[in-house]
Amino acid sequence: MLTKEYTCTACPKGCKIEVEYEGEEIKDISGYSCMKGKEYVEDEFHDPRRILTTTVKIKQAKYPRLPVRTNTGVPKDRLDCCLDMLIKVELEAPVTIGDKVVEDVCSTGISVVASRSLEKKDR
Ligand code: SF4
Structure with missing residues (x-):
């Protein structure tokens, strides 16, 4: 045992x-x-799972990166795949907190959502 x-x-x-x-x-x-x-x-x-929190690139916003999180726990063995996918994501402002920024990340059925709002930057 x-x-x-x-x-x-x-x-x-x-x-x-x-x-x-x-x-x-x-x-x-x-x-x-x-x-x-x-x-x-x-x-x-x-079935160990973790909420994934990270940032993704965003254009035309006050800050260059947007904090995001998964809407539920991701299987631990899919976390690397999700991070690899999110590195390639580039959004465009404006984004509202709770917006889905990626659906079905790495075929997990899990969505990635914005953790904050970011307005479009004034020029
Ligand atoms: S929930 Fe709290 S009290 Fe219950 S087993 Fe976990 S740590 Fe202990």
Whole structure:
């Protein structure tokens, strides 16, 4: 039997949770203080995901880059693909917070949205 240790990030308490597993199967989970923590490590073990936050190029705006984020967690093994794709994106102002700037990034079905608004720059 193998073990992995996780720090639960579902609340500030940060419980250390240990998972015992064989192959893809969880055999035991210990150290959690509530069911949120148990669900957190089950998700982390089977399908770890992260919200991706970064910036993309934008033309004709006050700033040269626009902060963006995914609208939900991206599978960890697709994060590099998403970053590679977003490096190539160039938008044009104006953009409004919440606007979809990329749909179905890396065929994940996940959208990338603007984290702030940027007006068109006055000339
Ligand atoms: S297991 Fe529960 S109490 Fe512990 S960090 Fe996670 S959410 Fe908080």
